[in-house]
Amino acid sequence: MKRSFRAEPVWEFREISFSRDSDREETRQLLTFKAERGRWELDQTRIFRDGRKKVRLRRKVYRVASSL
Numbered sequence: 001m002k003r004s005f006r007a008e009p010v011w012e013f014r015e016i017s018f019s020r021d022s023d024r025e026e027t028r029q030l031l032t033f034k035a036e037r038g039r040w041e042l043d044q045t046r047i048f049r050d051g052r053k054k055v056r057l058r059r060k061v062y063r064v065a066s067s068l
Contacts, residue, residue, distance in 0.1 A: 010061040013043065020051030027053065 016034075018027050034040040040057040047053050 010063070011058045012061050014040065014057045016055045016057065018053040018055070022053070027055075031055065031057075 016030070031042065034057060035042075039059045041059065042055065043058040044056040045053065046055075
């Protein structure tokens with residue numbers, strides 16, 4: 001008997017911090033590079049009062065199922 005079920009996706013997270021001196025273009029270039037090369041997507045962005053930025057990226061973890 002074959003079982004079929006849907007498991008919740010498993011995510012990997014990475015946080016990147018930017019100083020208040022980093023400009024918008026520099027931030028955009030780094031995040032675009034991460035998205036295109038590492039399959040990361042934007043999960044959360046926080047901008048603090050002092051100008052610091054904290055970005056959380058996520059990507060799906062793919063598990064290889066046994067064929068046996």
